[in-house]
Amino acid sequence: MTKPDLQKQIAQAGYNVGYGAKLHLATFDLAAKVPGFISFLTFAVGLYFLLLDFTAKKYFSATCIILGVIGWRVSTWDSRKDEYSKVGSKLTGLFNSLKALYYEVKASDSPDVSSFSSRLEELQNEYNSTCLSNQMLFSDWYAHYKFFWQHQIDWIDGELHFKLFRDKLxxxxxxxxxxxxxxxxxxxxxxxxxxxxxxxxxxxxxxxxxxxxxx
The missing domain is CATH 1.20.5 (Single alpha-helices involved in coiled-coils or other helix-helix interfaces)
Structure with a gap:
């Protein structure tokens, strides 16, 4: 394997690990914050409908039912949200290790990259054994925002050249x-x-x- 090929492979692994970290943290954020937001929204909607006539109360009832169903679905993730937080933090550490490995390879003058390739394989194996399979609905939208718009990924973008509609949305x-x-x-x-x-x-x-x- 050549040095440029290895750099691109590390960048690809960095994308997988970094996005995976944001995906787990997005599930944690949604599980932790959405129930409180739904409670506030229900209170706000209820206060608003107090100002309307009685014929509008059916809309309030329907809104409360919808919010209640959403809150119930989100609450099923509450018992595991800390697990997603821990996995997300661990994957963030792996992402930083891949970033450090990328710059080590980039700064190396040796044509032999076998040792770097072995370290990459170890990090990828650890990533595969750490990820959780189930994620909350819409967590991928939130993860895209957190990874592409909040995270510094110039070193990955320099190798993979992300596109707006193909990758970032x-x-x-x-x-x-x-x-x-x-x-x-x-x-x-x-x-x-x-x-x-x-x-x-x-x-x-x-x-x-x-x-x-x-x-």
Missing amino acids: PLSFMAAVVVLILCVIGIFIWHFATGSCGLCLNGYQLANEGSCRAV
Whole structure:
């Protein structure tokens, strides 16, 4: 293996480990913070609906049910959130070790990189044995934000050359945005069409009334 090939391989491992660390920490953050946020949101929505008439109370009830279901789903992660925090911290340490290894290889003048390759394999094996398989819904969105927009990854980007839509934005997030835009356009078209039909109908009725009066 050549030195440039090894540097790129270390960068790829750094991406996997760094993103994995952020993914576990994202699951921990969501499990720790979302229940409190839902409690505050329920209180705020309840206070808001106190100012509305009684006919709007059904919307409050539906909102509370939805928030309650979300809170219940998130609470199932509470017993394991500390485990995700520990794994995330350990993976962060492995990420830093890979970063140090990358710069060691970069600064080395020796053509023999077998010792560096062995260390890389050890770090990758430790990463594979440390990761947890289950992650919370939407934790990948949060992990993308934490890794690509908050973390210093210039040394990885210099080797892998990340692209905005291919790498930095999750595919599921982009699909959700497209669906949301299509829904907004559909609602706008529907309102415009029903409004136009309403105006035409009113004009037709007024014309008929005028004809009847003339007769």
